[in-house]
Structures are given as structure tokens and as C-alpha cells.
Amino acid sequence: MSAIAERAAGAQRTVLGFWIYLMTDCVLFATLFATYAVQRNSTNGGPGGAALFDLPYVLVETMLLLTSSFTCGLAVIALQRRNKQLLLRMLAVTFVLGLAFVGLEFNEFRYLVTEGNDWQRSGFLSAYFTLVATHGLHICVGLLWALVLGVQIWRRGLGGNTVKRMTLFSMFWHFLDVVWIFIFSVVYLWSGRL
Amino acid sequence: MTPMFAGLLGRFTLDALPHDLVTAFGALTIVGAGVGALALITITHRWKWLWKEWITTVDPKRIGLMYVIISLLMLLRGASDALLMRAQQALSAGDAAGIVDANHFQQIFSAHGTIMIFFVAMGLLFGLINLIMPLQIGSRDVAFPVLNAASFWLFFGGMALVNLSLVVGEFSAAGWLAYPPLSELQFSPGTGVDYWIWSLQISGIGSLLSAINFVTTILTMRAPGMTLMKMPMFVWTVLGSMLMVAFAFPILTATLTMLALDRTMGMHFFTAAAGGNPMMYVNLIWAWGHPEVYILILPAFGIYSEVVATFARKRLFGYVSMVWATMAIVLLSFIVWLHHFFTMGAGADVNAFFGIMTMIIAIPTGVKIFNWLFTMYRGRIKFATPMLWFMGFVAIFTIGGMAGVLMAIPPVDFQLHNSLFLVAHFHMMIVGGVVFGFFAGLTYWFPKIFGFKLNERLGRYAFSCWFGGFLLAFVPLHILGLMGATRRLDHYDASLGWQQLFIVAGVGVLLIGLGVVFQVLQLVVSILQRDKNRDLTGDPWNGRTLEWSTTSPAPSYNFATIPVVADRDAFWVRKHQRSAQPAPEYEAIIVPRNTSVGLVIGLLAFGFGFAVIWHMWLLAVACLIGLVVTIIMRAQNDNTERTLSAATIAKFEARTSEVTA
Amino acid sequence: MSEHKQAHVSQFEPSHGTVNSYIIGFASCIVLTVVAYMVATSTTISNTAAIAIIAGLAIVQCVVQLTRFLHLGAEFKPRWKLLVFAGMLIIVLIVVVGSLWIMNNLNYRMLHSSDQLQEYVESQDGL
Numbered sequence: 005m006s007a008i009a010e011r012a013a014g015a016q017r018t019v020l021g022f023w024i025y026l027m028t029d030c031v032l033f034a035t036l037f038a039t040y041a042v043q044r045n046s047t048n049g050g051p052g053g054a055a056l057f058d059l060p061y062v063l064v065e066t067m068l069l070l071t072s073s074f075t076c077g078l079a080v081i082a083l084q085r086r087n088k089q090l091l092l093r094m095l096a097v098t099f100v101l102g103l104a105f106v107g108l109e110f111n112e113f114r115y116l117v118t119e120g121n122d123w124q125r126s127g128f129l130s131a132y133f134t135l136v137a138t139h140g141l142h143i144c145v146g147l148l149w150a151l152v153l154g155v156q157i158w159r160r161g162l163g164g165n166t167v168k169r170m171t172l173f174s175m176f177w178h179f180l181d182v183v184w185i186f187i188f189s190v191v192y193l194w195s196g197r198l
Numbered sequence: 199m200t201p202m203f204a205g206l207l208g209r210f211t212l213d214a215l216p217h218d219l220v221t222a223f224g225a226l227t228i229v230g231a232g233v234g235a236l237a238l239i240t241i242t243h244r245w246k247w248l249w250k251e252w253i254t255t256v257d258p259k260r261i262g263l264m265y266v267i268i269s270l271l272m273l274l275r276g277a278s279d280a281l282l283m284r285a286q287q288a289l290s291a292g293d294a295a296g297i298v299d300a301n302h303f304q305q306i307f308s309a310h311g312t313i314m315i316f317f318v319a320m321g322l323l324f325g326l327i328n329l330i331m332p333l334q335i336g337s338r339d340v341a342f343p344v345l346n347a348a349s350f351w352l353f354f355g356g357m358a359l360v361n362l363s364l365v366v367g368e369f370s371a372a373g374w375l376a377y378p379p380l381s382e383l384q385f386s387p388g389t390g391v392d393y394w395i396w397s398l399q400i401s402g403i404g405s406l407l408s409a410i411n412f413v414t415t416i417l418t419m420r421a422p423g424m425t426l427m428k429m430p431m432f433v434w435t436v437l438g439s440m441l442m443v444a445f446a447f448p449i450l451t452a453t454l455t456m457l458a459l460d461r462t463m464g465m466h467f468f469t470a471a472a473g474g475n476p477m478m479y480v481n482l483i484w485a486w487g488h489p490e491v492y493i494l495i496l497p498a499f500g501i502y503s504e505v506v507a508t509f510a511r512k513r514l515f516g517y518v519s520m521v522w523a524t525m526a527i528v529l530l531s532f533i534v535w536l537h538h539f540f541t542m543g544a545g546a547d548v549n550a551f552f553g554i555m556t557m558i559i560a561i562p563t564g565v566k567i568f569n570w571l572f573t574m575y576r577g578r579i580k581f582a583t584p585m586l587w588f589m590g591f592v593a594i595f596t597i598g599g600m601a602g603v604l605m606a607i608p609p610v611d612f613q614l615h616n617s618l619f620l621v622a623h624f625h626m627m628i629v630g631g632v633v634f635g636f637f638a639g640l641t642y643w644f645p646k647i648f649g650f651k652l653n654e655r656l657g658r659y660a661f662s663c664w665f666g667g668f669l670l671a672f673v674p675l676h677i678l679g680l681m682g683a684t685r686r687l688d689h690y691d692a693s694l695g696w697q698q699l700f701i702v703a704g705v706g707v708l709l710i711g712l713g714v715v716f717q718v719l720q721l722v723v724s725i726l727q728r729d730k731n732r733d734l735t736g737d738p739w740n741g742r743t744l745e746w747s748t749t750s751p752a753p754s755y756n757f758a759t760i761p762v763v764a765d766r767d768a769f770w771v772r773k774h775q776r777s778a779q780p781a782p783e784y785e786a787i788i789v790p791r792n793t794s795v796g797l798v799i800g801l802l803a804f805g806f807g808f809a810v811i812w813h814m815w816l817l818a819v820a821c822l823i824g825l826v827v828t829i830i831m832r833a834q835n836d837n838t839e840r841t842l843s844a845a846t847i848a849k850f851e852a853r854t855s856e857v858t859a
Numbered sequence: 860m861s862e863h864k865q866a867h868v869s870q871f872e873p874s875h876g877t878v879n880s881y882i883i884g885f886a887s888c889i890v891l892t893v894v895a896y897m898v899a900t901s902t903t904i905s906n907t908a909a910i911a912i913i914a915g916l917a918i919v920q921c922v923v924q925l926t927r928f929l930h931l932g933a934e935f936k937p938r939w940k941l942l943v944f945a946g947m948l949i950i951v952l953i954v955v956v957g958s959l960w961i962m963n964n965l966n967y968r969m970l971h972s973s974d975q976l977q978e979y980v981e982s983q984d985g986l
Contacts, residue, residue, distance in 0.1 A: 007534070010788065013418070017341045021414040023940045025611070027947040028406060028448045034951040035452035038958045039467065039478060042966075046473030063896050074885040077928055081878055088906065123465050127473030130465035134456065152830055178928040182921055188892070189917035193899035197906040197913075277928060417939050447951040477965050478958075485954050532953050536961060542975075543969040 021170040022172045026179045029142075035189065036138060037062065041192065043095045044198055048126035053195025054198050056121060058112070063191045064183065065108045069143075071099035073181040080174045086162055091170070092154060099150045102143055109140050139187055144181055148172055208813030213387070214366045220302055223401035223454060225365040231271075243407040254792040256343035256756055261350045262328030263647065269321030277714065281707055284671070288704035292692030303688035304371035305390065309360070311374025311393060316401055319494050319628065322636040324353070324408055327436050327497065330643055331412065333745035334430045336421025336763060341414040343790045344832075349404040349411070351723040351800025356401030359807050363393040367811070372395035373581050373686070375483050378468035383461050389811050392461065394806035399454045402447055403803075410445035412436060421744070423763035427521070430743045430767075431514060434521055435500030440526040443533070444644065444772030446489035453482040460809065477542060478533070492531035496524060498635025499566055502588050505638050506570045509579030509585040513767060516569040523562035523569075526566045530559040531791075532644070540611040556606035560599060566590065582739070583657035583787050587638035590665045591630055598626025599778050599840040601676065616686075622672045629668055638662075645738045649750045650728040656720035664777040672707025691764045742770035748852045755787050758836025758847050782850070784844040792841050796833050799825065875931065884927030889918040 046053065080093035113133070116122065123133040153173055157166045216222040239245055252260060282298060283306055285642045290296030298306065332340055340346050363369040367389035372381040381391045416437045420429065429437075457466040459478065466474040507514040514520065536544065536552035570592070579585065601623040606609045645651045661682055675683075678699050685691065690696050724731065733750040742762060747750070747769045759782050765771045809818035877920055895916040899908050923946075925931040 006925060007788070017414055017882050018420060019411050020939055021341055024410045024413055024763065024943055026443050026445060027943050028410070030947050030956070031445055032448035032452050035449050035482060038955045039452075039482070041955075041959055042475060042478050043467070043473060043960045046466075046475065048471075048473040059896065059900060063892070065888070065949070066892055070888055072929060073924070075879060077881040077884075078878070081876075115904070119744075123463065125472075127466040127469075127475065130456075130459065130467050130473075133457060134465070134467075141549050152833065156833070159414070167876070169833075175929065178924060182922075182924050182929070183916050185920050189913050191893060193895055193913045194910055196899065197909045284860045327895055415936075440908060441946065445947060449954065475962070475966070477969065479957055481961055485958065499944075518888075529949075531955070532950055535957075542965060545968060548964045 015164070015171075018168055019171060020173070020198050024174060026175060029179070030183075031081070033135075033138070033186075034082070035052050036131070036135040037186065038071055040135050040191065043127040043131040046127035048128070050129070051121060052128060053132070053191065053198075056116060057192050057195050059196075061108070061112065062188065065105055065112075068101050068105045069181055070183050072098045072105065074099065074178045076174050080170070081161065083167060083170050088157065088162055090163070092158060095150055095154050095157075099147060099154070102147050102150070102177075106140060106143055106147065108192055109136070113137070136187060136191065139180065139183055142176075142183075145172060146177055146180060149176070201478075201769065206814060206816055208809070208815070209389075210366075210812045210814065211681045212667070216365070216588050220298055221364065221368075228361050228364050244258070244375075249790065251672070253797055254794050255511075255697060256339075256347050256790045256792060256796075258328040258332055258343070258346055259647070259752065259754075260339050261346055262325045262330075262772065264355065265321050265325030265328060266628040268354065269318050269325060272317040272321065272357060274714075276310055276313040276318055279313070281711065282306050283310065284700070284704040286688055287690065288438075288697070288700045290689045291697040291700075296688060300688050300689070301371060301416065302560045304373075304686070305369045307686055308370045308376075308390075308394070312370075312398070313360060314628075315490070316398060316859050317360065319632050319636075320401070320405060321353060321357075323439075323494060323497055324349070326501070326639050327408075327412060327440075328642070328747055329492070329641075329647055331436050332415065332419075333748060333752060333756055334369070334433050334743050335416065335419060336424060336744050336757065336761045336768075337419040338417065338760075338787070339419075339790070340411050340769075341419060342364035343412045344793055344795055344838075345407050345411050347793070347796030348799045349408040351796045352407070352803055353401045353800075354403030355800040355804035355807065356397040356399075356404070356749075358804050359393055359811075361402065362808070363397075367393060375487065375682050377483075378457065378460070378474075378479050379470040381457060382469050384470070386431055392811040394460075395454050395458050395461075396811055399451065399458070400803045400807050402450050402454070405443055406447045406451070407446070412440040413444060416440075419536075420628045421761050421763050421768075422667045424768070427799035428763060430500075431517070431520055431524075432497065432500035432743075433505035435496040435503075438495040438524045441769075442489045442493045442496075442528055442531065446486050446493070448491075449482055451484040453479065453486065456531050458810075462813075479534075480539050480542060484538040485532075486844075488535040488538065489627070491624075491627070492527055495635075496527060496564040497630045498522075498591075499563075499641075501635045501639040501642070502570060502591065503566075504743065505588050505642050506573050507767075509580045509582055509644070511580070512573055512577035513570070515572035515575075516565075517766060519565055520569055523565040526562040527559065530562070532557065534559055535784070538608055540608045542614045546608075553606050553608050553838075557603055560603050563599065567596065583652070583654060583661060584638040584642040584643075585612045586658065586661045587641065590661065591638075593667065594626050594630025594634070598630055600622050611662070614679060614686060617679035618671045618675040618683045621685050622679060625668075625672050625675075629672075629700055637661075642739070645731060646734040646736075646745055646748075646750050646752065648728075649733055651731040651733060651738055652724045653720050653731075653761045656716055656723060660713050660720055663709050663716055666714055667709030667711075669706070670709060671703050674703045674706075675709050683795045696773065715819035736772075737748040737769075742767040744769050745749075753850055753854070755789060755847070757844060758782060758784055782851070784847040786844050787847060788839050789842055791838055793832075793838070795828060797830050802828065813818070878928055883924055887923050888920050891916050899940070901931075905967065 075097045079091050079098060082088075082091035082094055098122045116129075121129060131159050150173060153166070153169055157170070160166060203828065207338070239248055252264065255261060268339075285304070286296040288305055311434055328346070360369070370376055370381070370393065372386060372394070376391055376394055378719060379385055379672070381394075416429075416433060426434075456465070459465040460467050460474070461471055466472040468474050468476045468479040470476065490808045503514055503520065525666075534552055534556045536548065539557045540549050540553070557844055601619065605614050606619065616628040641652055641657060678696055681694075681696070683694075683696060691702070712843065736749045736752075737746040738750070739746070744763075747761065748756060760766065761772075802821045806818055806821035806825070809815070895913045898904055898912050901909070904912070926933075930940055932938070932946060972985075
């Protein structure tokens with residue numbers, strides 16, 4: 005096989021391997037979701053989701069993340085067209101929107117904690133914080149990745165490795181928005197209804 | 199302690215060092231072994247060689263061998279735990295207190311189970327896969343060589359934590375699965391459960407990364423012409439097993455994390471109060487735990503398929519049904535897990551569903567056993583040591599399997615749950631199935647790995663001791679269990695009249711110990727006689743699959759030219775075709791460079807685990823940052839490959855054909 | 860065999876869609892999110908109906924994002940990503956639905972107070 009074909013096959017393998025990793029992450033989140041579902045009413049005499057969650061606030065969070073997923077997609081189109089400047093701009097927008105999302109989420113947590121509704125209060129709150137913060141931590145890793153990758157693309161341009169890594173990053177970022185759909189629906193939107 | 203020191207030293211005090219005879223002895227053994235190994239390497243001036251050839255390697259054959267060596271060492275530790283347990287139960291009846299106190303006994307059986315499953319069985323599994331699977335699919339490497347190295351060093355880090363618990367601190371006394379509320383802070387405030395959590399968490403991540411690696415390898419790196427239905431059975435079972443690891447291990451990761459959060463951040467997932475639900479832990483841990491035991495047995499089944507076909511000198515019977523049986527087991531193993539907690543209180547409908555599913559899963563295994571028997575029928579069987587291990591497996595696994603189907607009936611399980619009958623059953627499965635399978639694989643593939651055969655006579659002695667010893671050790675446990683003996687007790691009342699059976703079981707373990715002695719002897723003698731038993735052709739057993747087409751040991755690049763495959767049992771077909779092989783044309787090969795990234799990741803993960811166990815938060819954060827920095831730095835490295843020129847390959851090939859000529 | 864792979868050398872993945880398909884995907888997701896939000900906060904829809912509708916909308920949005928953003932199903936053959944995704948889905952459904960069934964059953968039978976259990980036992984004839 006020629007060297008180019010080898011590299012292409014290698015990149016295909018990396019994409020598949022990363023996809024399999026994302027599937028394992030789905031199982032991880034599913035376990036946290038199942039635990040949350042089992043403990044949804046274990047409030048230890050304290051407040052449940054209906055009393056604690058601010059739905060309009062979370063809607064804003066959701067829109068920020070959704071938009072960042074969209075701009076990430078535009079970055080991938082820029083990648084296809086080998087348009088480095090556009091890619092970096094879209095990646096930067098994605099980063100800023102993701103950062104805003106994390107900021108809002110951190111603020112949400114801070115509010116809960118200062119009101120005394122922290123993760124030690126009940127099984128319900130333990131499950132809530134762990135599920136949502138695991139997603140938030142994944143977002144933080146994504147932000148760091150975007151930063152490092154953006155710098156690398158800016159300095160080295162679009163070559164074999166950076167193309168592959170941008171593809172992987174976009175898979176990761178889109179995947180996190182898919183998980184958020186379920187957090188948004190199951191944790192927040194259902195909270196007033198269960 | 200000032201806050202500054204608290205951040206540095208956490209809850210570590212001098213109390214953590216051993217302060218009684220038993221633990222001191224254990225600690226000295228570990229420290230002695232470690233120091234001894236370091237001294238040996240220094241005296242023989244082997245540091246540079248070790249670093250270049252083994253520590254920074256990304257060759258799966260080398261990584262596999264390291265897995266196997268560590269696992270066999272851990273087997274010695276797990277077996278010593280078993281000896282201690284059997285001795286305790288044989289000696290303590292009536293007024294006699296035995297040789298260890300209750301707290302130590304609980305740590306011993308917890309360590310025994312944890313080590314045997316995670317650091318012996320899983321280690322041997324990943325070792326054999328690394329050693330053989332790429333060769334069998336006609337590939338030069340796995341999909342992600344550096345990730346492969348990282349997986350090994352994560353395994354090593356977890357193993358180091360388990361052994362460190364003997365020296366500083368204690369181990370878990372909550373069994374190999376650490377059920378809450380016992381494993382929660384309230385009832386286990388020491389470091390024991392934390393050692394358990396983090397050694398499993400770290401090696402578990404290594405396992406998950408390996409699964410991703412091996413699935414990608416099998417799906418995308420098979421030799422041209424090797425469709426899925428032309429793969430060797432070992433590769434099929436590895437694919438099934440690794441898919442199961444990918445889908446089951448995240449459950450373990452999440453559950454261990456939740457238990458750790460309960461213990462370190464005061465959360466209430468599984469606590470007895472404040473809205474925790476300990477039953478959810480049991481549910482989740484077995485949702486992982488049941489697939490785990492099938493993860494172990496499937497590749498052992500794959501090894502048996504290879505061994506039986508080779509030594510019956512006949513094609514494997516029913517290949518297609520074997521593949522379907524394998525995939526059926528992969529799916530079914532995810533829908534039986536409640537049979538581990540029939541007695542926790544679910545209703546008859548829930549228990550009945552899982553009981554029926556458990557009985558159904560015995561069927562594909564039965565299909566496999568019959569296929570092996572039909573392969574043997576009208577074959578010309580050579581009773582080499584690997585074949586003996588297979589035959590011991592058939593006897594033990596069938597009996598143990600029937601005990602399992604018996605306990606699949608919930609009302610029967612209500613009597614037998616957590617009795618010694620259960621203990622006998624799962625040891626028949628794991629020892630008779632998994633361990634015998636890995637011994638068969640190791641003895642079968644030993645010549646391929648090392649270039650010379652093992653001494654057959656000593657192998658037969660070893661097998662006989664293991665087989666006889668195992669039956670002596672575990673048949674009595676069936677009887678004791680049926681009579682009502684509960685597991686995990688360090689003392690049984692003399693009036694029960696059970697002591698004689700415990701003594702028989704103790705003798706059995708001693709016989710197994712003799713078997714281990716014979717295995718060590720076999721290794722030593724074989725090494726001393728290696729020139730007499732050299733494998734010069736690369737194919738000492740007249741094998742059928744591609745790994746036997748290479749030299750023994752295989753060159754680092756496995757195949758100078760990637761084989762083109764047209765049939766199942768590709769090598770057998772090629773051997774008997776007698777068509778003129780065209781002169782090989784060598785091309786340059788791109789290989790990954792050695793790297794210390796894997797080692798660094800393993801060390802930092804070990805450091806992180808150690809830090810969290812002892813509440814040394816500064817160290818924990820430092821290790822986390824170190825991990826992130828390591829990964830980022832690796833991403834900046836563009837020079838990760840080198841080329842083996844065609845001329846170099848030609849020289850290697852010429853040299854080896856000179857030796858074999 | 861190597862020819863089979865060389866056909867796809869020019870790019871290692873099929874084309875990742877057009878700007879339009881991303882815009883359509885984005886717009887549909889916004890709509891699906893807002894509708895779900897309105898259903899959740901509405902005072903006229905019953906609880907069970909709201910839960911079902913929100914779940915349905917979530918699944919639809921998930922499919923939109925999987926196909927339009929993650930390009931699931933668009934790969935060249937063999938479609939390993941799709942197969943592994945299907946495998947994950949099966950396992951997740953088994954583990955989540957199974958756990959909910961089991962825990963619901965266990966919680967009902969094992970987490971009542973002893974008074975409640977006493978009442979229940981007494982209410983059963985012939986025990």
C-alpha cells in the first residue's frame with residue numbers, strides 16, 4: 005500500500021476507534037442517567053427538581069450549546085474546504101459559546117450550593133450533580149482540546165494530523181450536545197412533571 | 199498538622215505501616231520482591247536494555263509478554279491468599295482460632311478475588327490477545343500501538359496499588375465487589391476500600407482502552423481476503439469479548455466513581471441514609487459483573503477451538519454455529535445479571551425472567567462443547583499438554599455448569615446463595631474454564647513466543663496435580679454448601695462435623711500448589727534445555743492459522759509481506775497447496791517509535807490513585823495536571839514513526855531463513 | 860484488496876454535508892427544543908402526556924443531530940460506526956430499562972416501613 009493510502013487507512017481507523025470510545029461514553033452516561041432516575045425522589049426531605057431548577061435559565065444554556073454545535077459543524081465545512089482562517093474563526097466562536105455554557109452551569113451549581121442544596125444533602129442531589137457535572141467536565145475537556153488544537157492549526161496549518169484531530173474534536177463536541185438533549189429533557193423538563 | 203502539611207500528607211500517618219506479624223510478612227515479601235528485582239537489573243547492567251526493549255516498547259508481542267509475566271506473579275499472590283484461607287478453615291474448628299484473625303481473613307478473601315479476576319485473569323487475557331491476535335489476522339500491529347502501551351502501564355499501576363496496600367495501609371475487607379453499606383465510609387473508614395476502588399478504576403480504564411484498540415484492529419486490519427467468516431475462532435471470541443468490555447466496563451467506571459464520590463465527597467448514592475440506595479450498587483455492579491465473567495471465558499473458548507483443531511488434526515467442526523454461539527453469548531450475557539442477587543428481594547416475575555434467561559445462556563455454551571467433541575471424533579488426537587488442559591476443562595466446566603443451571607432456579611438459589619456451593623460453582627467455571635484455557639494457550643503458543651518448546655513430561659505432571667488438586671479442593675465445597683455452609687467465614691463450629699471436608703479441601707489446594715511447583719520447574723528446565731527443543735520451523739504443532747507461518751519468535755514486524763488469505767485455516771491451506779511460492783518482494787515498513795508516554799501515564803495514574811486514597815489533594819491535582827500535560831505534549835510530537843527499509847527487512851528475513859535451513 | 864481501499868484515498872471520510880444541511884439541522888433542533896420547553900412549562904398538558912411528548916421530541920432531536928451533525932449512516936461500507944452504535948443502543952436500553960424495572964420492584968418490596976409491610980401481609984388471605 006502506498007504511504008498516502010496507509011495514512012488514509014490509519015486516519016479511518018482513528019475515527020472508528022474514537023467513535024467506539026464515544027459509544028462507551030454513552031454507556032457511562034446511561035449508567036448515571038439510570039441512577040438519577042432511580043433516585044429522582046430520594047430528596048431526604050429536601051427540595052426536588054421542580055423546586056430547584058430554573059427552566060428559562062437552562063433553556064439559555066441549551067441554546068448556547070446547540071449553537072456551538074452548529075458553529076462546530078461550520079468549522080468542519082471550513083476544514084473540508086481547507087479554509088484555515090474560517091475554521092479558526094468558527095472554532096473560536098464554538099469555544100466562546102462553550103465557555104459561556106460552562107460559566108452558566110458553574111453559576112447554577114454555585115447558587116444551589118450556597119442555598120444549602122449541595123451534593124451531600126440527598127441521594128437525588130448527589131445524582132443530579134454527578135450526572136450534570138460529568139457532562140460539564142467533558143465540555144471542559146473539549147474546551148481545552150479546542151484551545152490546544154486551535155493553536156496547533158494556527159501554527160502548523162492544515163496537514164494530516166490536524167485534519168484528523170479536527171474531525172475527532174467535532175465528533176466529540178457534537179456527541180456532547182446529543183447527551184445534553186437527554187439531560188435537558190430528562191433532568192430539567194421532566195422535573196416538574198414526575 | 200498545619201493545613202499545608204495536611205494538603206501534602208493527607209491522612210497518611212506512621213500507623214499505616216504494618217504492625218503485626220502477618221501483614222509485616224506480606225509487606226516484606228512485596229518490598230523484597232520489588233527491591234530484589236531492581237537490584238538484579240542493576241547488577242546485570244540491564245537498565246538500558248530494559249528501557250529500550252521493554253519499558254518503552256510499543257510492540258504488542260512485548261507488551262503481551264509483560265502482561266503475562268505480571269499476571270503469573272499475581273497468580274502466586276492470589277494463590278497464597280487461597281492457601282491461607284484454606285489453612286484457616288481447615289485448622290479453626292471448635293476452640294482453635296486458626297492462623298489469622300477475622301479482620302485479616304476478610305482482607306485476604308477480598309484480595310484473593312480482586313487479584314485473581316482483575317490482575318490474573320484479565321492480565322492473562324490481554325497478554326494472550328496482544329501476543330497472538332495480530333499474528334492471527336495477518337497484521338503487523340494493533341490499531342493504536344501507543345494506546346496499547348498505556349493500557350499495559352495503567353494495568354501495572356492498578357497492580358502496584360493493590361500490592362502497595364500490603365505495605366502502607368490496609369486492603370478492603372468488603373469482598374471482591376465491595377457492597378455498600380459495608381464499603382461506605384461509615385463502616386469502612388480506613389484506606390482499604392479506597393485502594394480497591396482506585397486499583398480497579400485505573401486498570402479498568404486500561405481495559406476499556408484495550409477494548410477500543412482490539413475491536414478497531416480486528417474490524418479494520420485483517421489481511422486482505424480475510425473476511426470475518428474466515429477469521430480464526432480465537433479472533434472471533436476476542437472480538438466478542440472486547441465488544442463486551444467496551445459496553446460493560448463503563449458501567450463499572452461509573453459505579454466505582456459513585457462509590458468513590460460517596461466516600462470522598464460525602465455523596466449519597468449508596469449510603470444507608472439520606473436517600474442512598476445500596477441495592478442500586480448491587481444492581482449496577484452485577485450489570486457489569488456478569489458480562490465480565492463472560493469476557494473472561496469467551497477467549498478461553500477461542501483458545502480451546504484452536505487447540506482442539508490442531509491436536510485432533512481436523513478442521514474445527516461447525517465453525518458457523520460457533521460464531522453464532524459466540525455472538526449469542528455476547529448478547530445474552532447482558533440479560534442475566536440479576537441471578538447474582540435473587541435473594542435481594544425482587545418479586546417472582548423479575549426473578550423468573552432472569553432465571554429463565556440464565557438457563558437459556560447455557561445453550562450456546564453447550565453448542566460449543568459439542569462442536570469440540572465432534573471435532574475430536576474421528577480425529578487423530580495427539581495428547582500434548584494443551585490438549586490435556588482442554589480435556590480437564592470439559593470435565594470440570596460441564597459439572598460446574600450444571601451446578602450453575604441448578605442455581606438459576608430462584609427457589610434453589612434461595613438455599614444455595616452465598617453458600618460454599620456457590621463458591622464451588624464459580625471456581626469450577628473460572629479455574630476449570632478460564633485458567634485452564636489460558637494454561638492451554640500459554641503452553642500451545644509458548645514455542646511461538648520464545649522459540650523453543652516446553653518440557654512435555656513436567657507439563658503432564660503439572661496438569662495432573664492441578665486437575666486432581668482442583669477436584670479435591672472443590673468437590674467437598676459442593677457437599678458443604680448443600681449442608682448449609684456459608685461462604686467467607688473464618689471459623690466453623692466443630693459440632694457441625696465439617697472439619698474433615700475442609701481438611702480434604704486443604705489437601706487439594708496443597709496439590710494445586712505442587713502443580714504450580716511443577717509449572718515453575720517446567721519453565722526452568724525448558725529454559726535450560728532450550729537448545730535441544732528449539733522450534734526451527736515456526737510451526738511445531740503442524741498448526742492451521744497464520745501465526746504459525748512466521749518464525750519462532752516472530753520478527754518485530756510480524757510479516758515481511760502481508761499474507762493474502764483465501765480460506766479459513768489460511769496457513770493449513772497454504773501448506774497443502776504445494777504451489778510454487780513466488781520470490782518475496784520486500785517493501786519498506788513504517789513502524790511506530792518506542793515511547794515512554796505509556797509509562798508516564800501509568801505512573802501518573804498510580805500517583806493520582808495513591809493521592810486520592812490518602813487524601814493528599816495537592817498531589818492528586820498535580821498528577822491530574824501531569825496527565826493532561828503529557829497528552830498535550832504527545833500531541834505536539836510529529837516524529838512518532840520510523841521506517842524499516844526494504845533492505846533491512848531482506849536482511850532480517852535472510853538471517854532467519856539461514857537459521858531454519 | 861488494496862484497490863478497494865485506494866478508491867477512497869482522496870478523503871478518508873465521505874463528504875461531511877453542506878452548509879444548508881447544517882442550517883436545516885440547527886433550525887429543526889431549535890424548534891424541537893423550544894416546543895419541548897413549552898410543553899414542559901405548559902399548564903394545560905397532563906403530566907404523562909408531557910413526559911411522553913418531551914421524550915419523543917428528545918429522540919427526534921437526537922436522530923437529527925446524529926444524522927446531520929454526526930453523519931451517522933453516511934459512511935462507506937462496511938458500516939462499522941452504525942453497527943457499534945446499534946450495539947450500544949441495545950445494551951443501554953437493556954441496562955437502563957432493566958435497572959428501572961428491577962429497582963422499582965425492589966424498592967416497592969424492600970423499602971416500606973415495617974408497619975406498611977405488616978398491613979400488606981395482613982391483607983393477603985391465607986398467609
